[in-house]
Amino acid sequence: MKIYNLNIRGLGGGTKGRYMRRCFSVEEVEFVCLQETKTAEVTDAKIFSLWGDNNVGWIHNGGINGSGSFLSMWHREAFIFESHSMGKGYIADVGIHVRSGQRCCVVNVYAACNLKEKKILWEELASYKAASQIEVWCFCGDFDVIRSRSERKGVDRGDFSSEIKDFNDFIESNLLLDLPIVEKKYTWFKANGTAKSRIDRVLVSEEWLQK
Amino acid sequence: MCKQYVQRREVSDHCALMIKCVDKDYGPKPFRSIDAWLLETGFSGMVEEEWRSYEGQGSVLKVLKDKLKLLKVDLKIWNKDVFGNLNSSKQSLLQDMENLDF
Numbered sequence: 001m002k003i004y005n006l007n008i009r010g011l012g013g014g015t016k017g018r019y020m021r022r023c024f025s026v027e028e029v030e031f032v033c034l035q036e037t038k039t040a041e042v043t044d045a046k047i048f049s050l051w052g053d054n055n056v057g058w059i060h061n062g063g064i065n066g067s068g069s070f071l072s073m074w075h076r077e078a079f080i081f082e083s084h085s086m087g088k089g090y091i092a093d094v095g096i097h098v099r100s101g102q103r104c105c106v107v108n109v110y111a112a113c114n115l116k117e118k119k120i121l122w123e124e125l126a127s128y129k130a131a132s133q134i135e136v137w138c139f140c141g142d143f144d145v146i147r148s149r150s151e152r153k154g155v156d157r158g159d160f161s162s163e164i165k166d167f168n169d170f171i172e173s174n175l176l177l178d179l180p181i182v183e184k185k186y187t188w189f190k191a192n193g194t195a196k197s198r199i200d201r202v203l204v205s206e207e208w209l210q211k
Numbered sequence: 212m213c214k215q216y217v218q219r220r221e222v223s224d225h226c227a228l229m230i231k232c233v234d235k236d237y238g239p240k241p242f243r244s245i246d247a248w249l250l251e252t253g254f255s256g257m258v259e260e261e262w263r264s265y266e267g268q269g270s271v272l273k274v275l276k277d278k279l280k281l282l283k284v285d286l287k288i289w290n291k292d293v294f295g296n297l298n299s300s301k302q303s304l305l306q307d308m309e310n311l312d313f
Contacts, residue, residue: 001232007225016222023218027229140230175243179230184217187226202215202230206240209213209232 001079001097003106004029007142007188007200010038011046011071021052030078030097033070033108035142040066047073057081061091061110070110070141079106085128088112089121090141094134104208105134109141115163118145122170129174137205139176143167144199147178153186154195176203242279244286251294261285 004024008016011034024032040062048054055076063069072091074081080096082103092107107125111118129137145167146152146160171178179202187200213232220226248254265281267274 001230003230004227005230006227007223009223009225012222019222023227027231029229138230140228142225177241179213179215182214182216184226187217187228189220189224189226191224200225200228202228204213209240 001030001100001104001106001138002028003031003033003138003140003202005033005035005108005140005200005202007035007110009036011042011050017050020050025052030075030099031106032073033106033140034073035070035108035110037069037071038066039069042071059084059086059091059093061086061108063110068110068112070108072106072108074106087121087124087128089117090125092128094132097136102136103134104136104138105129105132107137107139107141109139109143111142111144113144115166118163119166122166126170126174135205135207137176138202138208139204140200140202142200146198147171151186151198152195153197154190155197171203175205177206177209178203242283245290245297247297248286248290248294253293254289257285257289257293258282 004020004027006020008020011017020032023029037060042058042060044054047056047058051073056073057076057079058071058073060071061069068089070091072093074093074095078098079093080098081093082095084094085092089111090107090109092105094103094105096102097104109121109125111121125139145163147164147168149160149164152160170176181198181201186196186198188198189196213230216229216231218227218229261282262278265278267277269277
């Protein structure tokens with residue numbers, strides 16, 4: 001499945017919409033995960049304008065009054081939506097990926113900065129996955145955590161070893177694979193260029209690769 | 212091969228990721244084992260026996276990699292035929308307990 005993921009920092013007006021629409025249609029994107037929509041609610045009209053037409057399904061998690069809000073969208077002919085589950089920091093969509101014929105679950109993750117809340121989120125995701133019959137999984141989003149010190153540059157404050165360990169434990173114990181990263185080593189850059197990190201990523205189950 | 216392609220940064224301080232799978236090369240898969248296997252009688256003997264039967268060529272590292280690859284196949288078979296599916300045996304044990312409760 002072709003997935004697009006971005007922490008968009010507000011759905012904004014026309015510019016961001018145009019930018020994404022072009023990208024979705026050129027790349028034939030099937031599923032989209034956006035974090036930080038900065039809005040408590042979205043309307044069909046807004047979604048249709050982001051997507052380019054009305055052949056789109058969507059679930060929005062408004063967070064708390066728009067803080068920690070994020071959005072999943074999919075092409076209705078590429079992904080036959082069946083059900084969803086939502087909690088603080090995640091939206092899980094179950095459906096059939098038409099091209100592979102497989103039932104799968106795409107989880108859009110938007111983790112809180114807070115270490116404790118992150119740990120709760122990993123636990124919640126792990127128990128959700130364990131309770132499900134689905135084998136084909138993809139977790140993508142802004143995890144706001146790195147897997148090793150080399151994935152963060154320019155931030156001196158604090159010691160990240162505890163959150164790094166929690167995150168790696170989550171990946172290991174759920175048998176998830178970290179897909180190779182191409183084009184750039186980092187996914188987030190501070191505006192003045194003094195810091196960068198790899199806090200956005202995609203994790204999939206081994207079964208995902210077989211489709 | 213599935214990869215995460217980091218896009219040019221344009222409308223946010225984050226870069227978009229495009230997850231795409233091209234061709235049929237799935238890339239390297241990690242070698243994994245289950246702790247519970249080690250508790251099973253005969254497991255370490257089986258591994259040792261299989262391991263000795265493998266022959267490798269080339270550098271030491273390549274031989275190790277090739278042997279792990281061969282072991283992975285044998286472990287898969289052993290897991291299926293001897294050890295059995297943990298989930299289904301757990302389910303059947305739970306069912307037995309349920310039946311006893313009646």
